[in-house]
Each structure stands twice: as structure tokens, then as C-alpha cells.
Amino acid sequence: MDALLPSTMPNATAESKPAPPAVPAVSARGLSIFFGNKAVLKNVTIDIAARAVTAIIGPSGCGKSTFLRSINRMHELNPDARMEGEIRLFGDNIYSRDVEPVVVRRRVGMVFQKSNPFPTMSIAENVTVGLRLNGLRDKKLLTERTEQSLRMAALWDEVKDRLHAPAISLSGGQQQRLCIARALAVQPEVLLMDEPASALDPLATQKIEDLIIELKKDYTIVIVTHNMQQAARSSDFTAFFYLGDLVEFGATTRIFTNPTQKRTEDYVTGRFG
Amino acid sequence: MTAHNHHWRKAKNGLMQSLTCVCAVLVILPLLLVFFQLVARGASSLNWAFFTQLPKPAGEAGGGMANAIAGTFVLMLLASTLGVPVGVLGGVFLSEYSHRHLNWWIRFGADVINGVPSITWGMVVYALMVLPMKGFSLLAGAVVLGLMMIPLIMRTTEEVLQLVPTGYREAALALGIAQWRVISQIVLRTALKGIITGVMLALARVGGETAPLLFTAFGNAYWTHRLTEPVAALPLQIFNYAISPYDDWHRQAWAGALVLILLVSSINVCVRVLTRDRFAKRGS
Amino acid sequence: MSNPNQGKSDVSPWGDRAFKGLTLMMALSVFVLIVLIGYELAHGSAKAMRLFGWHFLTSSDWDPVNEKFGAVPFIFGTLASSLIGLMIAVPLSIATAVYLTELAPLWIRQPLTIFIELLAAVPSVILGLWGIYVMVPWLRVHLFPFLQHTLGFLPFFQGPIYGPSVLAGGIIVAIMILPIITSVSREILRSVPGLQREAAYALGATRWEVTRIAVLSYAKKGLFGAVILGLGRALGETMAVTMVIGNSPQIAKSLFAPGYTLASVVANEFSEATTDTYLSALFEVGLVLLGVTVLVNALAQLLLKTFAGPGVKPQS
Numbered sequence: 001m002d003a004l005l006p007s008t009m010p011n012a013t014a015e016s017k018p019a020p021p022a023v024p025a026v027s028a029r030g031l032s033i034f035f036g037n038k039a040v041l042k043n044v045t046i047d048i049a050a051r052a053v054t055a056i057i058g059p060s061g062c063g064k065s066t067f068l069r070s071i072n073r074m075h076e077l078n079p080d081a082r083m084e085g086e087i088r089l090f091g092d093n094i095y096s097r098d099v100e101p102v103v104v105r106r107r108v109g110m111v112f113q114k115s116n117p118f119p120t121m122s123i124a125e126n127v128t129v130g131l132r133l134n135g136l137r138d139k140k141l142l143t144e145r146t147e148q149s150l151r152m153a154a155l156w157d158e159v160k161d162r163l164h165a166p167a168i169s170l171s172g173g174q175q176q177r178l179c180i181a182r183a184l185a186v187q188p189e190v191l192l193m194d195e196p197a198s199a200l201d202p203l204a205t206q207k208i209e210d211l212i213i214e215l216k217k218d219y220t221i222v223i224v225t226h227n228m229q230q231a232a233r234s235s236d237f238t239a240f241f242y243l244g245d246l247v248e249f250g251a252t253t254r255i256f257t258n259p260t261q262k263r264t265e266d267y268v269t270g271r272f273g
Numbered sequence: 274m275t276a277h278n279h280h281w282r283k284a285k286n287g288l289m290q291s292l293t294c295v296c297a298v299l300v301i302l303p304l305l306l307v308f309f310q311l312v313a314r315g316a317s318s319l320n321w322a323f324f325t326q327l328p329k330p331a332g333e334a335g336g337g338m339a340n341a342i343a344g345t346f347v348l349m350l351l352a353s354t355l356g357v358p359v360g361v362l363g364g365v366f367l368s369e370y371s372h373r374h375l376n377w378w379i380r381f382g383a384d385v386i387n388g389v390p391s392i393t394w395g396m397v398v399y400a401l402m403v404l405p406m407k408g409f410s411l412l413a414g415a416v417v418l419g420l421m422m423i424p425l426i427m428r429t430t431e432e433v434l435q436l437v438p439t440g441y442r443e444a445a446l447a448l449g450i451a452q453w454r455v456i457s458q459i460v461l462r463t464a465l466k467g468i469i470t471g472v473m474l475a476l477a478r479v480g481g482e483t484a485p486l487l488f489t490a491f492g493n494a495y496w497t498h499r500l501t502e503p504v505a506a507l508p509l510q511i512f513n514y515a516i517s518p519y520d521d522w523h524r525q526a527w528a529g530a531l532v533l534i535l536l537v538s539s540i541n542v543c544v545r546v547l548t549r550d551r552f553a554k555r556g557s
Numbered sequence: 558m559s560n561p562n563q564g565k566s567d568v569s570p571w572g573d574r575a576f577k578g579l580t581l582m583m584a585l586s587v588f589v590l591i592v593l594i595g596y597e598l599a600h601g602s603a604k605a606m607r608l609f610g611w612h613f614l615t616s617s618d619w620d621p622v623n624e625k626f627g628a629v630p631f632i633f634g635t636l637a638s639s640l641i642g643l644m645i646a647v648p649l650s651i652a653t654a655v656y657l658t659e660l661a662p663l664w665i666r667q668p669l670t671i672f673i674e675l676l677a678a679v680p681s682v683i684l685g686l687w688g689i690y691v692m693v694p695w696l697r698v699h700l701f702p703f704l705q706h707t708l709g710f711l712p713f714f715q716g717p718i719y720g721p722s723v724l725a726g727g728i729i730v731a732i733m734i735l736p737i738i739t740s741v742s743r744e745i746l747r748s749v750p751g752l753q754r755e756a757a758y759a760l761g762a763t764r765w766e767v768t769r770i771a772v773l774s775y776a777k778k779g780l781f782g783a784v785i786l787g788l789g790r791a792l793g794e795t796m797a798v799t800m801v802i803g804n805s806p807q808i809a810k811s812l813f814a815p816g817y818t819l820a821s822v823v824a825n826e827f828s829e830a831t832t833d834t835y836l837s838a839l840f841e842v843g844l845v846l847l848g849v850t851v852l853v854n855a856l857a858q859l860l861l862k863t864f865a866g867p868g869v870k871p872q873s
Binding site: 282283285286289290292293294296297299300301303304306307310311314358359360362363364365366367369370379381382383384385386388389390391392393394395396397399400401420423424427451452453454456457477478481482483484487488491508511512515516523526527530533534537538541545 | 573575576577579580583584586587588590591593594597598600601649652653656657661672674675678679682683686687689691732735736763766768786789790792793794795800820823827839840843847853854855858862
């Protein structure tokens with residue numbers, strides 16, 4: 001079991017961390033999601049802590065991406081989607097009748113598996129697109145926010161001299177960090193990441209993981225990953241999904257060293273997956 | 274026996290390759306013949322007078338097609354103001370909002386309308402505009418061409434928008450941008466080049482149309498000063514000159530035809546150049 | 558649920574609804590256009606329909622002076638020129654499509670395709686101009702006498718040769734529909750899955766045999782759709798045909814005799830129709846033309862849509 005955990009573990013002192021804030025960032029109660037007749041998530045109940053990194057792991061088809069997308073109501077893009085249960089964002093019910101999905105998505109940012117900076121825009125334009133298209137016009141604020149977001153995404157030094165170059169002129173890893181900057185620019189409360197490094201080489205992947213550890217000081221991060229070592233390295237808490245059920249959830253150290261469910265143990269030791 | 278059979282099969286293969294090659298040559302032969310004649314008979318008449326002068330009265334030699342050339346450009350411009358907004362927005366609906374049955378019927382309708390003979394369009398606009406306005410007009414000509422452009426542009430716009438990867442839409446929506454802004458400021462912007470080439474193709478198509486203009490724009494021997502006056506157009510002029518009994522007009526018809534084919538072909542070549550990358554990806 | 562980044566933008570769904578409504582209206586314009594065309598033509602033909610009834614479709618008497626109108630010569634002319642056009646164009650087009658997709662060396666394919674697309678872009682009136690002054694004289698002096706000499710025992714290759722004729726109309730129609738049948742057929746053949754071809758190659762078939770066995774039989778329905786599409790285009794062809802067919806409202810007894818099509822009579826006589834009845838009769842001719850082409854095109858679209866998936870481009 002110990003072989004899974006790297007020798008330097010950022011989470012080794014989980015017990016000595018200060019107590020997390022009282023209100024969980026995301027809390028789901030009895031969440032079930034159906035696409036047509038197929039139940040993709042079944043009765044999920046979970047509290048995701050603020051200012052921490054929570055990893056969602058599980059084999060393909062277990063519903064982890066759907067769970068992630070339910071937090072910013074992106075699963076609704078599928079016309080056959082149906083949902084039961086409740087999700088609260090810092091106590092606010094994001095599925096209540098008078099809440100528009102657009103508003104939820106401004107509070108929750110998302111980074112996708114395949115980096116997708118807008119091809120017709122420059123680097124700077126990509127970073128600020130979320131702000132500009134939501135009505136923010138103050139040039140000074142936009143410039144400040146651009147630098148701030150690019151610094152937070154560990155990209156500023158590499159692009160500060162060519163902010164007006166087309167976004168697609170960047171490398172794959174840089175594009176993904178640009179997408180992170182773009183998501184951060186609107187100052188979301190929670191950042192969702194759907195396998196953000198799966199399409200990147202190991203060097204770029206390392207940069208993203210370092211970034212995540214930096215970002216969690218200010219943001220709540222929920223990351224879906226099929227790379228268990230990545231989950232073990234970068235997250236504080238881990239949730240294991242299997243065929244739509246939340247099988248086990250807890251501190252990452254415990255999940256990887258001492259899981260309570262047999263299925264969890266089978267998965268993290270590589271017996272299936 | 275097997276060797277004989279093999280030779281026979283090989284021979285048949287070679288025969289079919291030659292046969293179909295001959296057919297392909299026959300297919301492009303008319304194009305080559307027409308182009309050759311256009312240049313041979315029309316090029317010498319392309320002088321300054323041709324491009325700047327009005328037609329001379331019937332029977333007199335000389336004069337030009339200035340008003341017809343200008344008329345074609347003006348018609349295409351005005352037709353775009355009707356065809357482009359309606360066509361592009363309709364294409365946006367077909368691509369971005371999915372209702373399986375409705376969209377299928379709209380597409381089907383658009384494809385069927387694209388096959389309607391252009392002369393029937395002329396009759397419709399005649400009844401709609403020429404009769405009530407008691408006369409042929411530039412406006413009627415522009416309207417008939419514009420209406421013809423609508424289903425063309427709708428389908429090409431839809432096709433181009435479908436090529437925009439869904440990742441862009443998702444990323445934009447995840448930023449909390451309203452859907453209508455995602456479509457108009459991200460998706461359309463990404464597909465802009467394709468939409469423009471689609472519009473250019475539609476223009477090349479309607480710019481060469483004669484039949485619908487026969488009883489809407491009607492033609493004019495002089496300059497048109499108002500939207501409500503008849504207007505000369507290049508295809509109309511070519512037709513009228515070609516069937517006339519005057520040799521000089523025949524000569525000018527060839528010249529006009531050369532100008533028209535150059536106009537239409539250059540738009541098509543432009544489009545080809547602009548969409549070069551798309552074709553390279555699709556392969557042969 | 559406040560967020561300092563809101564700016565001045567709308568949170569309400571009204572922007573989305575308005576935009577969707579606008580685009581929906583624009584898309585529905587297609588149906589408006591269909592209704593408009595049908596209505597105007599029906600409205601314009603009302604008088605003639607009342608006066609002549611079914612007689613319009615059975616009489617061959619087109620007499621504007623005495624206000625008697627029968628459309629049979631035009632129906633005949635349209636059908637004859639279209640059928641001749643199809644008979645010439647279909648084998649050539651499909652063979653060319655086969656050559657382009659299966660048999661031609663790779664370096665030829667793109668230039669050849671470009672040529673065919675250029676031919677598609679040639680306006681009808683230009684082809685008609687070439688038809689009057691180059692093609693028809695050549696036909697009159699070379700091809701037609703040759704045909705009469707060799708095939709003169711057949712009744713429709715007899716009779717005087719003027720030049721402008723039903724056969725000339727058919728040839729010009731063929732030239733006009735060659736590109737569209739070729740490109741649609743090409744798309745159909747390209748959309749045949751590679752697996753079919755591979756299976757045939759694995760059996761040791763020659764290139765032609767692969768084409769015949771794996772490709773052509775699979776693509777039959779789509780190719781038929783392409784042919785019907787070509788027919789629809791042939792029926793509506795106006796300018797080029799008008800310029801070479803002779804424009805004589807009689808049922809031609811021979812291929813060398815002049816004819817008249819539905820589209821041509823409207824093109825020639827519409828702006829000179831002197832009486833309401835005359836104009837209405839021409840509207841009815843247009844209505845017949847519209848009805849026939851819409852039916853044929855609808856059939857073609859159905860065939861093409863149910864054969865091929867999203868891989869086949871819509872054809873304008």
C-alpha cells in the first residue's frame with residue numbers, strides 16, 4: 001500500500017491542518033442523475049470541504065465526470081438529463097427554481113480535459129473573455145485581472161511579453177494553464193477540473209499539479225482524475241465512485257492506505273480499473 | 274485456366290480505368306470549349322469603352338455594358354442585405370438549437386426550395402412586387418435574388434457552425450456566459466470565415482442568374498437612378514444581345530459573358546483559396 | 558447570490574429567449590417561402606384554371622391570339638429534353654465519379670474535381686450563348702447529318718435539320734447537369750465505408766472489381782438519388798435550353814425538330830403577355846413546372862437523406 005504514496009507527501013500532516021471552515025463548499029444530498037432512463041449517479045451524499053483539493057476517482061463510466069458537471073449544472077446541456085436530490089454551494093441551493101444556470105457557472109469555474117482556448121482571440125482576450133462578455137468594461141480592472149490570473153496560473157512569466165499573440169500559438173501545457181487563468185479570472189468560489197493533465201506530457205503535468213497545490217490556498221478545487229498517483233500526490237480528500245455510486249469518501253491518506261470498502265481497496269491497488 | 278482468368282480480369286480492370294477516364298475527359302470538355310470560345314470571341318472586345326459606356330441604340334455599333342456591370346454589382350449588394358441576415362440567423366437556429374423533428378423539416382424544406390427553378394422565383398416576385406408597384410424595378414430584382422440566397426446561406430452556415438468543436442461552447446458556458454452571447458460572440462466568430470465563404474458562393478450563384486430577372490429587374494438601356502426603376506444586369510444583357518439580330522451586339526454578348534464568367538470564377542477561386550485548410554484535412 | 562464580477566450583464570433568460578426566437582423566425586422563413594411560392598403561382602393561375610380546367614394539360618393548342626391555351630407541347634418538350642439530358646449525363650457522370658473516387662491516380666483527383674466545380678459555376682446564359690453560336694452550328698453541320706445518315710431508319714431521327722432542336726436542348730441540359738450528378742455521386746461513393754472495399758481487396762479483387770462489388774452495389778440507392786436530383790435540375794433548366802431549343806410550340810415529331818419547354822415559354826412570353834388570360838395561362842405553366850420539380854426534388858432529397866449519413870454535403 002505504501003508504495004502508492006510518494007516519499008514526500010504534502011498531506012502527511014492532515015491531522016495537524018487547521019479545522020476547515022464550517023460550511024462545506026459543495027454539499028450534495030441524495031443526488032441522482034438520469035440520462036433518459038439510465039441512472040448515471042445514484043443517491044450521492046457528500047460534503048466537499050472549502051479551500052482543499054478533493055479528488056474524484058473511479059473506473060470509466062462510474063459517473064465521476066457527471067458528478068463534476070452537476071456542480072456547475074453543465075450536465076443539463078444533455079437534453080435528456082434529469083436530476084433528483086440537492087446540491088448546495090456554500091449553503092445556497094443551486095438547483096432552486098429561481099436560480100439561473102448562468103449564475104451558478106459564474107461562481108463555479110471549470111477546466112476541461114482538452115484545453116480549448118478560443119482560437120480567434122489573443123492570450124489576454126482569452127483570459128478576460130468571461131469578464132468582458134458578462135459586461136465588465138473597466139480597462140484598468142481588466143488589465144489587472146489579466147496579470148493576476150496569469151500569475152496565479154503560473155503562466156505570467158512565459159507570456160507577459162506577448163499578451164496579444166494568438167492563444168493557439170502556445171504549447172499544449174501552456175494552453176491548459178491559460179484555460180485555468182481564464183477560469184480564475186472570473187474569481188469563482190470553486191474550481192472544477194476534469195482530468196486537466198491527461199492530455200499533457202509529464203513535465204507539463206507536473207506544473208499543473210504544482211499549480212493545484214498553490215491554488216488550494218484560496219480556492220476549493222474538485223478534480224476528476226483517472227491517475228491515482230496524481231490523486232494521491234495532490235489531493236486532501238478523495239471520493240471513489242463506482243457505477244454511479246459513491247463507494248467511499250475521506251481523507252486521501254486514509255483512502256489509499258486504509259480503505260474501509262473492499263471495492264475501494266481493489267481499485268486503488270490496481271486489481272481492476 | 275487461372276492464369277487466363279487472371280489476365281482477363283486484369284484486362285477488364287484496365288479497360289474500365291480507361292473508359293471512366295474518357296468519361297471524365299468528356300465531362301470537362303464543354304468547360305474547356307466554352308472558356309476557349311469566350312476568350313477567343315470576347316477578349317478582343319474588352320476595351321475601356323466596354324466598361325464605361327452605355328449601350329448604343331439598336332443597330333448602332335459600339336457602346337458598352339457599363340450599366341449592366343454596375344447593375345449586377347448593385348443587385349448582388351442589395352440582395353445580400355436580405356439574404357445574409359435571414360440565412361445566417363436561420364442557419365444558427367438549425368445548428369445551435371436542436372429539435373430533432375422541426376430541424377429535419379426545415380432542412381428538408383430548404384433543400385427542396387434550393388431546387389425550385391429560378392424562373393418560378395421571378396414569377397412570384399412579379400406577382401408580389403411588380404404588379405402592385407406597376408413596373409419593373411431594381412428593388413424587385415434585388416428581392417428575388419435575396420430570397421433565392423436565403424436557403425443557400427442557411428444550409429452552408431449550418432454546416433460550418435457544426436464544424437466548430439463543442440469544447441468551445443462548453444468552455445464558454447462554463448464561464449457563466451449567457452448562451453446567446455456564446456453563440457454570437459464565440460461560435461459565430463470562430464466560424465466567421467466559413468460563413469463568409471458560404472455567402473460568397475451564394476453570391477456567385479445568384480449573380481449569374483438570368484431567368485428571375487427577366488420580369489423583375491427587366492433591364493435598362495440607361496443608368497438607374499432609383500430603386501423603383503428597372504435596372505440592367507450582366508446576364509440579362511448577355512441574353513438580350515445574344516438573341517438579337519445584330520452582329521455587334523453578338524460580339525458584345527461574348528465580351529459580357531467573358532466578364533461574367535471571370536467574376537463568377539474569381540469568387541469561386543477565392544473561396545477555394547480561403548477554405549484550403551479545410552480541404553486539406555478532409556483529404557481527396 | 559451576489560458576485561462582484563457581475564458587471565452590467567443580464568442574468569435573466571430574456572436575452573436567450575429573444576435570440577432563440579429571432580433565429581427560429583429566420584429559420585421558419587423557409588416555410589414562409591414555400592407557402593409564398595405555392596400561393597402566388599396558384600393565385601396567378603386561378604383564371605386559367607377556371608377557364609380551361611384539365612383541358613390545359615391535355616390540349617396542345619397554344620394560341621395566344623385566340624386565347625386558347627394548352628400546355629402539352631411544353632410538357633412534352635420539358636420531358637423530352639430532360640430525358641435526353643439524363644440519358645447522356647448519367648452514364649458520363651457516374652463513370653466520372655467512379656474514376657475520381659476509385660480508379661484515378663491520386664495526383665489527378667484534385668485538379669479534375671476543381672474543373673468540374675468550375676463547370677458547375679458557369680451561368681446558364683453563358684452556356685446558352687455558346688450553344689447558339691458554337692454548338693448548334695456544329696451540330697447542324699456535323700453531328701445531326703451523321704446521326705440521320707446512320708440512324709435515319711428510326712422515326713425520330715428523320716425530318717429536316719435546322720439546328721435548334723429538341724436534341725440540341727437535351728445536349729445542353731446534359732452539359733448543365735453533369736457537374737451536379739458527378740459531385741453528388743462522388744460524395745455518395747466516398748461515403749461508402751472503407752471496410753467494404755478492404756474486404757473485397759482481401760479477396761484478391763482488382764480495383765474495378767472492388768468498385769463493382771463493394772462500392773457500386775452498396776451505393777445504388779444514393780446514386781439513384783443523385784440521378785433524380787439531376788432530373789430535378791434538368792426540368793427547371795431555363796436559359797440555356799431556351800436559346801437552343803427552337804421555341805416552337807409543337808410536339809416535335811423528330812429529335813431534329815424545334816421544341817419548347819415549360820420554363821422557356823414563360824421566359825419568352827411572360828413580359829409580353831397582353832391579356833389577363835394569357836398571363837394567367839403562363840402562371841399555370843409555371844405552376845405545373847413548380848409542381849413537377851418540387852415532387853422530383855423531394856423524392857431526390859428523401860433518397861439522399863435516407864441513404865447517406867451526415868457525410869453527404871447538402872447540394873444546392
